[in-house]
Amino acid sequence: MKPNIHPKYRDVLFHDTSSDTYIVIGSTLQTERTAEYQGKTYPYMTIDVSSASHPFYTGKQREAQSEGRIARFRNRYKRREMQ
Template identity: 65%
Template sequence: MKPDIHPEYRDVLFHDTSADAYFLIGSTVKTAETREHEGKTYPYVSLDVSSESHPFYTGKQQTTKSDGRVAKFNKRFGRKGTKE
């Protein structure tokens, strides 16, 4: 490997502000802020959404039921009764 071309890989403290959850993950993200967590100081990044607060991961996801194209067509233009 060439020297001095790779970004610095270190433990970074991520904070999900909507769920108030902290994650300590190895990352190359650059940040100027630091925070103390469990007695050690780490680079700090705040997040709006993570696996702790995203509806898909928490199971609080709302699904919308949508008909297919054919069902929508039949609903709009389908025959109500047969007239011949």
């Protein structure tokens, strides 16, 4: 391997702003911002979605789909009132 051509691999602090969750992950991300977390200083990056806030991982997506199916069933088989 050629020396000095690979990006520096280090721990980076990611902040999920939608759920206010902090995650430390090894990454080659280049950022100028730093933040202190649990007594250590890390390179810092904000993100909008992570596994802590994504509907697929939190289960909120399935609830929304099932509510739609139930509503469609009720609308299809509701009793029609005579006028």
